[in-house]
Amino acid sequence: MDVMFGSIVSGIFGLFAFLIMAAISLACFAFWLWMLIHAITNKGLGDGEKIVWVIVIIFLPFVGSLIYFFIGRPKGGR
Numbered sequence: 001m002d003v004m005f006g007s008i009v010s011g012i013f014g015l016f017a018f019l020i021m022a023a024i025s026l027a028c029f030a031f032w033l034w035m036l037i038h039a040i041t042n043k044g045l046g047d048g049e050k051i052v053w054v055i056v057i058i059f060l061p062f063v064g065s066l067i068y069f070f071i072g073r074p075k076g077g078r
Contacts, residue, residue, distance in 0.1 A: 028062055035065040038073060045072070 039045070039053040053072050056064040 031069075032057070032061050032065045035068050035073070039068055042073070 036054065036057050039050060039057055042050065042053075045053065049072075053068055057068055058064070060067075
């Protein structure tokens with residue numbers, strides 16, 4: 001009985017861990033896509049800057065998105 005209960009608890013924990021990781025992954029992808037679209041449409045950047053930011057965001061997916069969020073994105077509001 002203990003083995004069965006342990007396997008059920010383990011299965012439920014595994015399912016919750018999978019769901020949490022799926023939600024985090026989806027949020028990271030949405031953030032990456034948002035920053036990529038923003039970099040392409042940012043009117044505060046020149047064409048050369050846009051190309052560089054798009055390359056950075058594509059080749060350094062999450063880190064590049066964070067860098068753009070804190071450094072490149074505010075130029076669009078000026």
